[in-house]
Amino acid sequence: PTFCFACLMCNMLLLLAICTLRDKENLSDCTDEFKLHGDYIIGGLFPVHYATKGLYLKYKPDAVDCQEKGLKLPFYKRGYMHLQALRFAVEEINNSSSLLPSITLGYDLFDDCYEAAGIMATFSFLSANLESNVKIQKDYISYQSKVIAVIGPMVSDTAVTTSSILSYFMVPQISYTASTEALSNKRIFQSFLRSFPSGKHQAQAMVLLLKKFQWNWIIVVGSDTEYGRSGKQSIVQLAAENGICVAYHKSISDTGSKITDDITEVINVSIKQNVKVILIFSEVPLASGFFKEIIKSNIIGRVWIGSSVWATDRSIYDMTKTGSIGTVFGIAAQPGRMDGFDFFVTKALYDQSKWINDSTMGICNKFCEECKSLVPEDFINIPEKRESFRVYSAVHAVAHSLHQLLDCDSGSCQKSVYFPWQLLEKVKQVNFSLHDKLINFDERGEVPTGYDVVLWNWTTGEPSFDTIGEYSARLKSINIHSGLIDWHTEGNTIPVSVCSEDCLPGQKRKQAGPYICCFYCLTCPEGTYINKSNLYECQPCDKDQWAPEGSPLCYQRTVEYLSWTIDVSIALISISTIGLFLTVGVGIIFIINRDTPVVKAAGGKLCLPMLTSLTCCFCSIYFFIGKPSLVTCILRQLLFPVSYTACLSCLLLRSFQIMCIFKMAARLPVSFDYWVKHNGQYMFICIVTAIQVFLCSFWIGIGNNEPLFVYRFKDAIVLKCGEYTALAIISEVAYTGLLSALCFIFSYTGEELPKNYNEAKCITFTMLIYFISVICYFMFDKAQSERNSTMWMVICILARLYGVLGGYYFPKCYVILFKPMQNTTAFFQACLQDYNNRKSSI
CATH class of the missing domain: 2.10.50 (Tumor Necrosis Factor Receptor, subunit A; domain 2)
Incomplete structure (x- = not known):
């Protein structure tokens, strides 16, 4: 609601008009249960009865009569308990020798009928002592009203009305259940406080309960009152913030003609949209009417979550005592100790004949005919006492404030004249412990205690509201003991209330x-x-x-490279090591047999640099294994290409020399002699190798030699050297390919040479292996997008090296080791003689 200064002035004029016309006698003879004289009077508003019709039926500004022209109204046991809690607290304080010594508290209590009848009581509270009206004054700083503070009312609508008036006079007002969030607005309701957290905390507790059991598909019903509307709005807002969907929400009036239709609509939505969890934020009348329709419609298997007003209401519990409606949770007030309260109520009921008097019927609303028939068993150990502690603590808060205001620390109080606004400042500052409960008001005028989460239990035979969790207003957290919950389902499984089932992982x-x-x-x-x-x-x-x-x-992607420990690397290292030993073995054999015709025919002294180059090639394999580094990446680019080029140059030179000896020496004797005399073969090897050194150095110089990570593979990161640019590979392959092609040509040119000097088959096999390995490398490297390029490079290198060993050296070692008769000068001369005979015959 929106309030302004003009509204307050209208209230004041109304107050003045009514108060001046009130009949003082109507208030003078009310019963002692509702009134007690004292040095300081506390006003109280309690719903001892239900009002069965609201102000919307009024046609004249007459006073609201809780007896409704003599008709009997429903007796409200909870409201009566709250009234007794105030009386008990006052008696306890008056009997205390330390809290307010030599001071007595009195009370002036009204039955507000759960309605706006509290307006008349408010006028009475504000009247001056011994006066029946409120005079119009410039200000009310020095105005002393009949009461120093007001406890109540219970209903938020009534609290909004009464507080807008009391706040103008700065009379402290402490409510025990009015929880609407609007009352926390201190710009409008300056003197309003409450002995519990606001309704927003109830809504917060409900939403946390929903999150605890993963319910995100709910219906929210609220009463069409300030309490219900505010609570419903808070739930809807908090639900949206926490990812909970409200399939339907509605405010329903418990007095309108459409209540049955509205409840039926809620039921239909629940069935149609399969909503299993329904929250009801309302007063008792609407909740009672709602469950009547639920039982009539045979709605079962639902989860109901109730606000604190009806969370522990016995009348609704008795209505649903079969438990067939499902599981009922409630957000209830946290109980507190009130030692001696049961005895006090018992004594009060036995003494009630002294204060029941039919003559007290009137607009004072201080009459309780039902109290004549009450017995102590109606009030002993009942859940309604949870909220009574709030009344009890509110009265003690007023007493502690008076203790400070009257300077009672010395053992006696100064009976001075103080005004309500002075007491209000002290009330806001109180901080005391009441039976282990800390009582103090925060900046919103609330005592930030908390709520209990209760579960309705129908198995005991007696009304049972089991506490299965707690909500902390200070921490804004909830603690639920799930093992204590009976879900009324097969296997006691938690009901599911979701619009859509959760998606599968991923x-x-x-x-x-x-x-x-x-x-x-x-x-x-x-x-x-x-x-x-x-x-x-x-x-x-x-x-x-x-x-x-x-x-x-x-x-995490696997970082892939040829690690020393993987099977492929071990296999490649083993093959390379075997090749290395074979090369060394061939070298030893050739050194031992260096003067034999086979070794001389194979190249003689040229075999040593050729075998040395092969040894370096096999050693270069080790730089391809392990995690790449700058040094290993450079050595990869340099060692193998240069060594293999030196090997090919020796092989090319040998093919060229054989061809020259048999075909060109006789034709170009001077040139051949010059070649031999000036070591042309070694110059040739150096020049050919130097060209490859230049090419490798050039690409190393302009390229990025640091190891690089390749991320193009979905499940792995390939760590490789950055040497293999397209141009570098093309230049290396082109150069070695040229040497191989020349070698191939020279060997075929001399295919008709003597058998012992004919290297055509050996060199052809060697070059064929070379070309096949290069083609396979590009094929597999392209097919696997360079994922295993290093592995295929090593395999290609090994194939080339074994091609040289197997194609060129193994046949010669075979002759040396197993056919020594063919490794003699006579055998070679016979072969030359045979070659010359064939040549002369042609």
Whole structure:
């Protein structure tokens, strides 16, 4: 509601008009149960009866009579208990020798009928002592009203009305159940306080309970009152903030003609949309009417969550005592110790004949005919006493404030004249412990205690509201003891109330309709995952991570390189080592047999640099294994190409020399002699090798030799050297390919030479292996997008090296070791003689 100064002035004029016309006699003879004289009077508003019709039926500004022209109204046991709690607190304080010594408290109590009848009581509270009206004054700083503070009312609507008046006079008002959030606005309700957290905390507790059991598809029903509307609005707002969808919400009036239709509509929505959890934020009348319709419609298996006003109401409990409606939770006031309260109520009921008097009927609303028939058993150990402690603590808060205001610390109080606004400042500052309960008001005028979460238990035979959890207003957290809950389901399983079932891991939600809780599921593509912080978007993995399709998380990519410990590396190292030993073995054999015709025919002294180059080539394999570094990457680019080029140059030179000896020496004797005399063969090897050294150095100089990470593979990161640019590979292959082609040509040119000097087959085999290995490298490297390029490079290198060993040296070693008769000068001369005979015959 919106309030302004003009509204307050209207209230004041109304107050003045009514108060001056009030009949003083009507208030003078009210019963002692409702009134007690004292040095300081506390006013109280309690709903001892239910009002069965609201102000919307009024046609004249007459006083609201709780007896409704003599008709009997429903007796409200909870309100009566609260009234007795105030009387008990006052008696306890008056009997205390330390809290207010030599001071007595009195009270002036009214039955507000759970309605706006409290307005008349408010006028009475504000009247001056021994006066029946409120005079119009410039200000009311020095005005002393009949009461120093007001406890109540119970209903938020009444509290809004009464507080807008009391706040103008700065009379402290402490409510025990009026929880609407609007009353926390201190710009309007300056003197309003409450001995409990506001309704927003109730809503917070309900939402936390929903989150605890993962219910996100709910219905919220509120009464069409300030309490119900404010509570419903808070739930809807908090639900949206916490990802909970409200399938339907409505404010229902408990006095309107459409109440049955409204409740039926709620039931139909619950069935049609399969909503299993329904929250009811209302006063007792609406909750009672609601459950009557629920039972009539045979709605079962639901979860009901009630606000504090009806969370422990016995009348509704008795109505639903079969438990067939499902599971009922309530957000209830936390109880506190009130030692001697039961005895006090028992004594009060036995003494009631002294204060029941029919002559007290009137607009004072201080009459309780039902009290004549009450017995102590109606009030002993009943759940309604939870909220009575709030009344009890509110009275003690006023007493502690008076203790400070009257300077009672010395053992006696100064009976001075003080005004309500002075007491209000002290009330806001109180901080004391009441039976282990800390009582103090925060900046919103609330005592930030908390709530209990209660479960209705129908198995004991007696009304039982079991505490299964607690909500802390200070921490805004809830603690639920799930093991204590009977769900009234098969297997005692937790009921499910969701619009859509959760997606499988690795699937994202796609909202269907206006509710975020209603969705269908889509599988996240490869390379993405679903993060719990955002269930509606698939998040891409980090650069060094990967995820398969439909993955709930990302995995670290494996960094791949030819590690020393993997099987492939071990195999390659083994093959390279064997080749190295074979090369050394061949060298030893050739050194031992260096003067034999086979060794001389193979190249003689040229075999040593050729075998040395092969040895370096096999050693270069070790730089391809292990984690790449700058040094190993440079050595990879330099050692093998240069060594292999030196080997090919020796092989090319040998092919060229044989051809020259048999075909060109006779034709160009001077040139051949010059070649031999000036060591042309060694110059040739150096020049050919130097060209390769230049090419390798050039590419090393302009290229990036640092190891690089290749991220193009979905599940791995390939760590490789940055040497293999397209131009570098092409230049190396082109150069060695040219040497191999020349070698191939020279060997075929001399295919008709003597058998012992004919290297055509050996060199052809060697060159064939070379070309096949190069082609295979490019094929496999392209097919696997360079993922195993280093491995294929090593295999290609080994194939070339074994091609040279197997094609050129092994046949000669075979002759040396196993056919020594062919390794003689006579055998070679016979072969030359045979060659010359064939040549002369041609």
